Amino acid sequence: MLIIHAHLHTMAGADIADGYLRTEGNQIAELGGMPVEPKPGEEVIDAQGAGLYPGFVDAHTHLGMWEDGLTFEGDDGNEETDPVTPQLRAIDAINPVDRCFQEALHAGVTTVVTGPGSANAIGGQMAAVKTYGSCIDHMIVKAPFAIKMALGENPKSVYHGKNQAPSTRMSTAALIREQLYKAKRYQGELERAEKDEDFDMPEFDMKCEALLPALRREIQVHFHAHRADDIFTAVRIAKEFQLDYVVVHGTEAHLIAGGLVETGTRVLSGPFLCDRSKPELRNQTPSTPGILSGAGVPTAIITDHPVIPIQYLPVCAGLAVREGMDYEEALRAITINPAKICGLDHRLGSLEVGKDADLVLFDQDPLTIAAKPKMVIAGGKLV
Template sequence: MLIYNAEIHTMDRLGVIKDGWIDIQNGKIKNIGSGFLPYDNKNSIDAQGGMLLPGFIDAHTHLGIIENGLDFEGDDCNESTDPFTPQMRAIDGINPFDRCFEEARMRGITATASSPGSANACGGEIAAIKTYGRRIDDMLIRNCGIKFALGENPKNVYNGREETPVTRMAITALIREGLHKARRYTKDMDSYYSDSENYDPPEYDIKCEALMPLLERKVKAFFHCHRADDICTAMRIAKEFSLDAVIIHGTEGYLIADIIAEENIPVICGPLMCDRCKPEMRGLELKNASVLHDSGVKIAICTDHTVTPIQYLPLSAQAAVKGGLKFDDAVKTLTIAPAEILGIDETTGSLTEGKDADIQLYRKGDNPLDLMSEPVLVMINGEICRREV
């Protein structure tokens, strides 16, 4: 399939291609060019001068793991019977038939990270997934990291039960304990593999097994934290265990933007389209994304769906523009930046030869971040999910 006569915003080194065309074959981007078309194709689509973009990526949601229109029956986000659960996997709780997947696709959101919640000091494994499919195994891009939570959420959950943790100290201690155990478990496994005659394998521990890729920096540590002091705690833990860390929310990041930049830790900002619903969010400001970006922090913008419905991801980026972020930078926070932060940029996040054909097209003159704009064409893995051209 050939899409031509488009203004292509590649989000890679090619920048913006005027009068561009893109060749899609077998679900991948085969070629990109401008001007003269390489061949005629009866399946070609005339973009009519519209803006062609990579599909948007929501870097932090609970899509499908908190189902639309259901209460407890459809909420599989938090296994809040144990404050430390790295062995929980989001893919085991996601329902791909939740109607919000379609609402995401219709707004040009082709991929997302669906995460366990923040009731526990460690909630489990985050799944980066496409928003199109019937079986989650086929939608999975990769399991991209482990979710930790600092601050009020674990405090509130376990304080009501008079169980640990009820303080920030205890939350951090639980995380340290789990990581220290996993580090020792890994060392014992290495000893066994290197000399099985003299060493026995440690007793199987599913929690330690889940944390081993994290300690080996094969996946990232995603820390839910809003307050500046909690962000600093996340950075402290990351240093202590040499973790590849990401801050989720980072609501007060603007207070310590220079420190976060110095530590070279990215921030997934959001939700922005919400109220200050709890004390640790009282510092919520639209300028946060702009201040972080201008300080040199890599940022993405998220909805935290279901906190903000996922179809309002572009509007969330528009809110960040109102807070001072430049339009082009805001588009990057929904495309290549979240792909890089989630570790899925080899396959998606930009319109680059060899990547998955995750594409959206807007009519000429439309602002893709505007509330009233909708894509006239959406493709995921080269399959058309929406077409009005």
């Protein structure tokens, strides 16, 4: 496929005002300024000056975990029977034929991170997936991608009602630490058994096994944290166990931006196109991502779908611009920034040779509520 006369918003340097982009298979093969000569038999699309962007990336959703239009039958995001469940895998719950995948794709959102909710101190294994396909095994970008952990109100509220721990922030943090220490000890016993034939292998522990990739920094830990104190608890635990961590939501992160710069903390900001539905959200403001990015905190914008329907991801970025975020930085916050924060920028987030051919074409500003993609190309195919 060859797209000609497009304004390439590369997210990898300067834009190309009158450019072309060629795909081969499911990857970007070539791009540059016009003119270009089509190859024999190549499908040619004339963009007529429209803007071509990398497919949008939403780095925190529960897409396919809470199905659209269903209640209990389609609610598979929270296992509220045990506050520590790192062994649970999102890919075993995601329904890729939920119509919200199509709504995401039609809005130009081609990659998402999805997974468990925040009822548990440790909720399970998140997955980075494409929004196109019918079998989740064929849609995976990386799984497991991250371990979901949660601080603050949600674990407290769920288990206080069951008259069991955690019912305080202290208990939530202690449960996380306890399981990480168990996994660390399990890791040491495995390593010793491999080196010493006289030392028995430890009894298989599925919870500890699930945490080993996080302890080895092979996958990330995503901390659900709204309040400033919860954010710093996440940082404290992550530093203690040398985790590759990201703060999700960061509702009060704008109040502590300087501290987050000092600790090198990355934030997935949102949702903020919604009401302040609980006490933790009392300081919610759509100015947060702009304040964070302006201070130098690596920042992406998220919907937390279904809290905000995923097709409104670019609208959220537009709202952030209205509230002070630099326009180009807002575009980056739904393309290259989430890709970089999630360690997936070798495949996603920008128009560069060798990256996935996930592309979206707009003939107007994509961050306005009136904008709708003129064309979406996913995996090198016009969808």
